[in-house]
Amino acid sequence: MKLQQLRYLVEVAKQGLNVSEAAEKLHTSQPGISKQIRLLEDELGIQVFIRNGKRVVAVSEPGKEVLRIAERILREAQNLKRVGDEFSREAEGSLTVATTHTQARYALPDTIAEFVRRYPKVRLSIKQGSPTQICEMVVAGEADLAVATEGIALYKDLAMLPCYEWNRSIVVPVGHPLLDLERTITLADIASYPIVTYDFAFAGRSKINKAFSDAGLTPNVVLTAIDTDVIKTYVTLGLGIGIIATMSYEAERDTKLRAIDASHLFDSSTTKIGLRKDAYLRGFAYTFIELFAPHLTRKAVEAALLAHEPDDDE
Secondary structure, three states, X not given: OOHHHHHHHHHHHHOOOOHXXXXXXXXXXXXXXXXXXXXXXXXXXXXXXXXXXXXXXEEOHHHHHHHHHXXXXXXXXXXXXXXXXXXXXXXXXXXXXXXXXXXXXXXXXXXXXXXXXXXOOEEEEEEEOOHHHHHHHHHOOOOOEEEEOOOHHHOOOEEEEEEEEEOEEEEEEOOOHHHHOOOOOOHHHHHOOXXXXXXXXXXXXXXXXXXXXXXXXXXXXXXXXXOHHHHHHHHHOOOOEEEEEHHHOOOOOOOOEEEEEOXXXXXXXXXXXXXXXXXXXXXXXXXHHHHXXXXXXXXXXXXXXXHOOOXXXX
């Protein structure tokens, strides 16, 4: 049994049982992958993949268990390499952070700038996506950590570390009637205008929906976006008023907009970091986490991962 055979096995499953795509992804030949998988099946004495002629059509029941173990072995092999790197190349390597647009644009820049200053030889990569997409990147080993508000708790393979709480503001064009209110803004005030806000999967949108629902109001959401800058653009154009994360309003840049605090109207949201429970983190990864959330020291992160460590029979 070879690690390469396990890589072939896992990649075929990841590519929807398409051997050709797996071969392209791994820069090898389709016949070579098929041959190595059959050799592995012969060694194990089971059929991992069910075939119709030469085409792979399904994963067998024992094959599902083999794939689960193969994925774990490959992750542990990667962890072994990271242990070696940690001691031979302490300040070199790579770190991939998966996050949403709002976090990448407004919450992470200072952390990234300081991290790059401290670790100039570490290749830092920022991947953006929806909360579901970025969590799946971490689960699949394509990213080291996820930074998001939504989604992390839905993945049993991820440990969730709370970072900071935030709330929302209403953004309106300069001269908008809501700016003339001589009282605190209400949900009814907001609901009387067309609304531009986040797509449901992003940035605490569920908290927005819940607030209106609890108040018996139906907001007129005319546009949703995954990108706060898109929301602000269409508010500037007069499409509606915006509900955005307060940190996303920058007075010095958003000169055509004004912000109204709405933290009293919505439950606060918590940005979190998601890590694989079985991950081995390089020292600089702990530094990145602590730069972003100072209370998440290496000791605190290790304790959290230990608390989430799966039992052998899980």
